[in-house]
Structure formats: structure tokens, C-alpha cells
Amino acid sequence: MSHKARPQRSLTTEALARVEGEGAMRVEIHDGRVERVELNIYEPPRFFEAFLRGRRFSEPPDITARICGICPVAYQMSACRAVEDALGMEVSGQLRELRRLLYCGEWIESHILHIHFLHLPDFFGLDSAIELAGVNRPAVERALELKKIGNELLELIGGRAIHPINVKVGGFYKVPTRRRLLSFRPVLERARDLAAEVVALVSGLDFPDLQVEHEFVALRHPSEYAILEGRIVSDRGIDITEQEFPDHFAEHQVEHSTALHSRVRARGAYMVGPLARYSLNFDRLTPVAAQAAAEAGLGPECRNPFQSIVVRAVETLDVCEVALGIVDAYDEPDHPSVEAEVGAGVGHGATEAPRGLLYHRYQLDADGLITDAVITPPTSQNQAAVEDDLVRFVEANIAEEDDDVLRRGAEVVIRNHDPCISCATHFLDLTVVRS
Amino acid sequence: MVPIAYRVEWRRQDLPDTVTLGIAPVEAPLATPTPGQFMMVWAFGVGEVPLSVSGIGEDGRLEHTVRNVGAVTAALSRARPGEIVGVRGPYGAGWDLDRATGRDLLIVAGGLGLAPLRPAMLEALAERHRFGRMALLVGARDPQSLLYTEELEQWRGRFDIEVEVTVDAAPPSWRGDVGVVTKLLGRAPVDYAGATAIVCGPEVMMRFVAIGLTDAGVPPHEIWLSMERNMRCGIGHCGHCQLGPEFICKDGPVLSWTRMEKPMMVRER
Amino acid sequence: MTTVRSSSVKPKLAVWKFASCDGCQLTLLDCEDELLDVAGQVEIAYFLEASSATVAGPYDLSLVEGSITTPHDVERIHEVREQSKFLVTIGACATAGGIQALRNFTDVDELLSIVYATPSFLSTLDTSTPISDHVTVEFELRGCPIDRSQLLEVIGSFLAGRTPNVPAYSVCIECKRRGTTCILVANGTPCLGPVTHAGCGALCPAFDRGCYGCFGPMETPNVDSLVGALVGAGMDAGDVERVFRTFNAWSEPFRGAGVSEGDP
């Protein structure tokens, strides 16, 4: 793979570590110019959209959760909201709050996992969080404690952390008592304090200078830092409802990957995820999180993918605050769910998975059976942007002779984006070919 | 339900999958078992299994012959001298040799079944005068899977006991009998009607032996079998060992054919 | 199983992934209280989700997640087997083919054309099959996803040389130990608990929800008899077929479950 002084260089990573799921990357360099970058997602196709045809309207939350074990709640929430849209149901009040609370649990768990297990070791030139524990055990112990709290929150509301069982179209099977939620308050307070420490830790890291120019796309809500719902907005003027998503965004297949690529119809590559979300919603952060962001040196906009680690930490702190607010205001609803009235219809649902916008669309027949399903996960939306970043990274480091150094760097670029491969519903190896 | 610590004093590899462990109490010993009783023997972190006592020594010392068939027996088979195992017991009803006083004594063993019979055999030989004629009939899969071969040779050398050995399959060099142990029944030089038989081996073997002995004239209440069932507690609490109305752990493991005939003739009892 | 613990060398652990959602491997990272202990007792030699560093085989304990869905998978699982002394499959994908085994009931070309514009770019098998269809497996841990304490029990028992305490009886037993009132009897809520393998601690009924079978069939599942009760609880033939056709759809007898002619 790596040869000295050759006209053509090729660099391959067999499997990309510390991204959830697996994929491979291929970079071709000719005469000192980057010709091609391909993110080759070899996660075998699992055909979710096809399997959903003929299933009942009530099934997508359980079935689509299995697309991704890292962010099942995101799938459940987008699925529920799309089906509810199709059936004209409204899930509001405390049931909506409980959904947000459940989602907060997943954000805490997923963000802390990404920050400490996948991203942070790169900043120390280490291979894993276990190694990190060798140099900074308190940081890893803190991460584990915080992650556990996220999982406990998921278990409290959802029954279990991975593929929660308590989520249904219309709400929940069983809702917690007020007493039970309040008893969790001290734990959430602890989480908030720990999250503040995480912000402090990651804001002190050295960040390479890199600014991305992609169009940022995220949800935006009138009063909340949008997680569960909002309008789909971008920094280049998109401002649409969930229902209009298909009119503005299109997925297409590329030869080198089992993941479909998604593009803005009018322009092309775009980016979802923490950077986009933060830059579009900075003004919606809770005061505590906004303050922490300022102290961490983040402006109202953040375009450095390396700094996404700081954004995630700030977001973690934010959801702890949000969760505390929800717990304090909780009042046990009379019914754990809203009754569904079966009928034909088309529905759309978009929510903010920890990795970015996740869109579902279902078409139902009169018996409530699904006739068509579309799922657009964050990874397929970011795929083109990741490839762009990779081109720029390799170009900027073209003088680097050591393929291993280059490979590690490229992997870091990918991990900045946190592509959750398994969730590229329809879907990494690094090969650098130089000539 | 709590074991006490015994230290492994010695270990003898009897067969490729079978070892005998000599163990001694670390502190005060448990009550001395009688022949045919069993102990619950525990391996740290692995589990606990019922094991017959295959030897009863001085100062609470015990011998257990263990065949490696699963996790616990594997762990016990691995135990080296110096290691600690947990033991509780003794449990159950053993061989009632007092009952056999004045009668002929027939001892029938299949495979590992010789283990629980060994203490009875040793006791009977030590008090040989108490019994009439004595015969030991041993069946094994092949010559390589015969237990306690040295002792068998010794016993064979005695004139006050008839020792017969048969194997299911044998190389040409084997000079003994070939075939199942029931074959030996009729040959034992005892007065069947006046004999007490004590039998241990796989359940099928015991069934055929019991039937064969009855046919030969041994009264059903003089045929004693050592039964095996799953046991978690050894004291009649866990329910696992039930066979018909019997709790094998406390009513048995040694039970008469009078009580066992019915349950043993029904499949999946 | 024989113990692999010895004083000097730590046993090597590898975690492998095939077609799956990553949830089962994540379960290992979700053992927050025990993770550093695990790392202390075993050498995490291959676990891409957690570490870029890899150590060459052979491995003492391999955890395999995911099902076999591509020709390349078939080759890879044999390589994994060759390098593994003790191979444990984790989760419904690896033990039963997973949700992706729904393809086994239909025509894969059609599925491909629903999802992809140019299906010919893709290399995939017609079926999604459990690991045990391809190589010998020492132990199968069920669940979609697996249960955290059961995973720790499998690792702990492997280290101790013990048979894992992972019973194969019904969810009902766990449900009653937990003290939950049977929702099938008391509420007429359809529940697959009686035919489903224990392991989750009877989670769903505790949340007023019928078990949907995510741990797959129990040791002696009487699906036909339960189907009668499900129909009695208001399920129609379509509902019955769908409820068995999820994450363990390809395992018998869930595979053939349905309302037959003679049923009420």
C-alpha cells in the first residue's frame, strides 16, 4: 500500500474504526492533486424501506429503531411523528414533553459516546477510550458516569436504552409517575454538572484550522433548540415544513456505496448535524448552555468540524437543562397515548437525531397498512459533504509523504462528522491511490 | 445450604475423563457419611453438584470420583492438591448393609456406578464375616474405562469374594467377558432368594439388572438401586430430583426396587 | 467450557460485525460500571466500534454481531471462526438472521429495486442467515438487542469456566418473578411471552405492553396454541403473521407461525 517515491500513491483503510458501523474510504491522488474521494459504505443493505411495505401503521417505531442501535429513539420519534402526521393525530402536552425527555436521554448517551469513545482519543493520538483511561482516567470515568445517566433516562422513560419498548404511535404504553420522575432530578443535576466539566475539558483542546463552507440544514423551532420538531431551515434560505422535504431534497445512489446520497435539489451537497444545528439555533440554547458555549470560545456560528466536539458537549449540557425543566413541570397525563384513528394518508416526520436531521415519510392505505416508506438518515445527507471535506483535507496535506499519517488524519475528518454507518439505511476502508 | 471448605490433598487420574480427589476439611469436618450417601460439592464461581462418596477416610477425609461431563465436574476435575472446594452433606439414604447381615451380598456396578459402591464394598470386606457369599459384578464400556483397576485386581485375588468383569466392546487381547453386565447375573455363585443386591450404574442398566435379579429370584425389596436425578439442594427443597413420590435426594438416592419399579417402567417420569 | 484465565496472559476478546444495527456491540460499551473492569480482565484485541488499534488473532473469545447477507460475509465468518477459540453470537441478527431476514420470505431483486435505482451495483445474497448456519457456534445470546447483564454473565462465566446462567424458558417465568400481573389474562393484551425466550426480565408486560418476541423462541414454544389465544385477544390473521415476522422471523417455529384453517 505505502511505497516510497512512487508516481502513484494508494492509501487504503480496510475498515474504519470508531465510527459506528463499518465502511471504507478511497482517495486517489494524481500529480499532487486529489482526483477522487469515495466514501465506500459496505454495510450490507438491509432493505428497511421495502420491509415496511405491508406493515401496520403501528409498526415503524419498533422496526425502524433496528436501523441503528446508537440512535434508536431518533428513528422511533421520526417514525411516530410521520405516522401521526399521516393519521392527523396530535401528540401534545405532557406526552410531547416525555418524548423530548426520552430524546434528551439519547442525546446525552450518544454525544458522550461520540465525544469520549470516538472523537477524543484522536486529539491525544490514542486509539481508544480505554487507552485514554490510561492517561486521563477521571475523564473516562466521568464520561462513563454521564453516559450511564443518559442510559438510565432512556430506561426510565423507554424501558431500555437500546431499542426502547415503551414508544408507540400516539405516545407511550405506560407513563412514569411524577414521583418517579422527580426522584430522578438529583441524577440529572449531577449530569448537568458533569456535562459542564466536559465542555471545559474539550474547549481546551487544540483544533486544527479548518472551516467548511457547506450549506447547513437543521430543524428550527420557535422556542426550543429543536430536537423533536420544527421547520427545516438552512443558512441559504431554505425554510420549509417537514412535508416539503421531498420537494427540496433528493436521494440518489452512487456506485461505490450502499448508502444513498442526499442533495439539495437546487444546489448539491449540504450538511446536517451538530455544526449545522448549533449555527442555526444558537439563539435557542438554554442560558446555561449559551454561557458555556461563549466560555468555550464558540461564536454564534461554528464551521470547524474539529470543534464539533465542543458543540456536542454544549448540546449535552443543554439537554440536561432541558430535561430538568421537563421533569420539574411534569404532570402525569391521564392517558399514556392518543388513540389512533385508522385511515389512508401520507405523513412526514423530521427530528434531530444526535447526528443530524432524520426524515421519515409513510403512505398508508385505508386499513392503516403502509404502501410506501422513505427514510433519509443523517449519514446519507452528509455523505457528499464528508467527501468534500476529505478532498480539502488531503489537498491541504498533500506534502505529507507518510501514508499512515495521512490515513489517520483522513479518518479523523470522517469521525468529525460521526457518520453512523449502520444508520445509512440503504450505506468504511481507506484507499489512497497516488500517481 | 452453605458449604464448608475442604482442601484437596491428592488427585488421581483414573481415566481420561475421570479423577478421584482426596479431600480433607480445613476446619471441623462434616458428619461422617455412610456408604452410598452423597455430598454437594462446590467449585468456586462455577457451581455445585451432587457427588457420591467413593471413599471414607480418617478425620473427616473424603474421596470423590468425578467424571468430567460439564462445567462443575470439569472445574473439580482440574482441582490440584492445595486447592479449596466447598462441601456440604452428607445427604440421603445410603446402602443399608445392616439389613444384609446374614445374607448373601451381590454388588453390581456399571461404569462410574462403582464409585458409590466402593465404600460399601470396603466395609463389607472389612466385616466379611457378617455376610454369606459375596460377589462383585462389574460392567464397563471397554477395558480402558474400568475404574479402580488395582483394587479390582486385589479383590479378584481374594477367595472370599467372586469378582466378575465384563465389557461392552473389547480388543482381542481382552481375556474377560464381553457383553452387558446382566449376562453375569446368573453366573454369580450366590443364593439368589437369600441375597441382597446393591446396584449402581446408568438408569437403563439398573432397570435391566433389577429385572434380571428378580427373575433369578432376588426378592424386590432386597434389590437396592442408587438413583440419579438433577439436584440443586440435596435436602428436598428444590424439587428437581422427584421421581414419582420420591425425593431422590432425601428418600434416596438408594431406593429399593419395590419403590422404583413403577416409576422406572414409565417413560419420562 | 474450560477456563482461560491464567495469571499472566489476559484472554483476547474480539468483537465482529456483520449485517446489524450495532446495538448489540454497543451493549458492551453500555456496561458503564463494568467496562474498565472488563478491559482489566481481557485484552480488547479487536473491537472497531471502540478502538482503532487491533491485535492479530487467534482470539480466546469472539463476540459476533450481525447476520450473513453477502458473499463476502460468508468468507469472513469462516475466517473469524478459524481465529476464534470460543465464538459467541450476540443478538437476533446473529442468532436468527435479524429483521433483514424478512428478505428470505420475498424476492430480493424486488427489494433492491424498491430501495435502489441501480440495484446491479450491489452485491447481496438472497437470504439473511444466522451465524450458526455457516460455522459452529459455542454459545448464542439472544435478544434484539441483547441484555446488558446477560452479556456480562456470558463474559464472566467464560472467564470463570462456568455455564452461563442464561435460561431458555419463557418470558412468563421472568414476568411472574418480577411480579407483573399477566396482561394477556387481565387485559386481553396479546402477548408473545409464553413462546418467547427469557432474558429481558419481562420488560414489555411491565410497561403494559405485550411481549413482541424480540428474544426469539423459547426452548419448547407451542406457537399453535398461543395463536389461538392471540386470536381470542382480537388479532386477525394478518396481525398474527406480522407479529411473528419481526426480528426473529427466520427462526422456527416463528417462521411458519400463522392462523391455520382449523383455528377459530
Add this chain to the structure above:
Amino acid sequence: MDVVLSRDGVADLVRQLRADGRRVIAPVRRDGAIRLDEVESLDELPTGWTDDQDGGSYRLHRIERPELFGSATPAMPWKRWVYPERTLLMTAERRDDGITITTPEPEAVPQAFFGIRSCDVHALSILDQVFLDPVDPTYAAMRRSTFIVAVGCARPGGTCFCASMGTGPAPTAGYDIALTEICTVERHDFYAESGSEQGAVMLGRLDGRSPTDEDRAVVSGLMTDAADQMGRRLDPTDPTAARDHYDHPRWDDVAARCLACANCTMVCPTCFCSTTEDTSDLAGVVSRRWRTWDSCFTLDFSYVGGAPARSSTRSRYRQWLLHKLVTWHDQFGTSGCVGCGRCITWCPVGIDLTVEIAAIAREPGGST
């Protein structure tokens, strides 16, 4: 000592029991059923509710009168408060100089079973036979610390058959206090009888009046009526007749319906079988041994010599039924069944042991 207590008097009984430091376990309405839980006052009992029980079905509905004990046997039996579903037997720790083994002190929180029916009181005495000889320390400690407030059953359930088992509906022994609720248009009070020294002392602390002959007549009338209203009946000659019918075709018939899910054994107040589990920490330093409820319906239960002795559902159902109704007599001199009907109600497919034993005893094909 006999007294008549008002509802307030009974409420005071709960208070007094709690004042003595006892946790009071009583029926409560939760998750669509009457089940058992710790209560702080009489108000938590399900006033004005009753149950409709049938094979595989249980539904609650309201009744007109404010009866406290208007329902039949609660969903799960009382056994978990004397025989917990999971008990730590010992903790072992590996040290340099060997292994130390410690046993936990058996938990014996003083408690009261408040509102336990006669069938369930009988079930406790059956468990006593199992667990007090030889002694199980946990059971013995918890049992000793239990104060029994029994209740005569005025409304037997649809699956009850205590009358035919001779275990009810009126409590006859094994209690500290027995209550009978009298709830008519004219009156709502409780006839209370002491069955032990401590029961009499307790009644003495309560504000009650002496009973009249009329009170006695009302109570005995209630109990006679109740005995006539049993939803099920088990002919006492059936178990004996079925004794040797191991090969009856009905076993196959029931096996086709039986889910082997073990619900019947879990809800049975006398089923006592357990298994043990050894666990260890990852470092292999600490090992624990647990006892958990088990069931004869599992394959592991009879595992011996490489296979389950009872591999077919047929043989496992047969083991359960014949043990419960037949061999229990050989072992303990009583039936293992007290006629509470739980196994019928809580069987998801409604298998009814009274029907099965009758078929096996009487239908052709029994002789072997």
C-alpha cells in the same frame, strides 16, 4: 376471642399492626387486577371491586356495596413474602489464604398478611411442611415474623374450588385473626375471631363489641352460601383414580394446548421448586450463590445425564399435575392443591386442572 368491628375498627387494626412495626401486605387494585402490595392504610384496599375469573381470563368490575374484600384470590400468591423469588444464599471471596464464605442474615421484617383467604392460609401450612423440615432459614425467619389476618371468602371466584379441597371458604386454622366481612344494605361490619394468643391481644387493643347470636348466624350463612357458589369443583376421588394413568391419551391432548410457559407454577401458592445460580465478578474474586423460583415446566429442571428426563410437554404437565394432586399426598400427607384456582385463571390458554384430572381419571384409556 370474638368481637365485631366496624370499618373504622378494621382500619385501626391496620394502624395497630403498623404501630407494632409490621409492614402490612394487603390486596390493592393495580394494573387491572387485585394484587398484593404493602399498604399504609385500609383506604388503599380495593373498596367496591370484584373480579370475574375464568380459564385464562380475569376482569375487574365495580360492585354496588363498599366491600373491602369483594374479590377472590389476588393475582399472585403471598408466597414471595415468605419465599422470595430470588434469595442470596452465600457470598464467597477468594483470598490469598483460601476462600471465605459468608451467609447473609435472613431478612425478617415483621409483617402482616392482611386479608389472606383460607385457601392461601392452607397453602402456607403446606409450604411449612416443605421449608421447616429441614429448615430453610430465610423461610423460617420470614414466616415467624408474619402476623396472619385471614378473611372468610363471601364471594368465591369463578375458578375457585376450595370447598371441594376442604380448605375453605371459612378460615379454620393457621391465623392470628380471622375476619368475615358483613356488608349488606343495613350494615357494614366485620366479625373478628382470634386464632392465637397474639391475635387475641391485638383484638383486645381494638374498639369492638361482643358478637350476638345473630352475628354468628349471619357469618355462618355467608360461608355456607359461599361454599355453594364455587366456580369449580374437583372430585376428591379423581386424583386417586388417575394415579396410575400415565399413558392416558388425555396427556397428549393437554400437551397440545399447554404452552409450558410455567405461569401455573409461578402463580400457585404451594409450588416451591427452585434452582440455584452461581455468579462471579469479572476478576473472579467474589462469587455469589442465588436461589430463584424455578418450574417443573422447564427443560433444565430434569436435566440429568446429558438430557432432560422429561423432554416432552406431556411428561412435564403430567409431572406437575400428578405431583400437585397425587404424589404430594405420599410426600406430605395432604394435597398440594388448595383450590385457589389461580392456575386456571392465569393460564394464558385457560387449561383447567379440575377438568384435566377428571378426564384422566374417568375417560377411557386410563388403564396401563
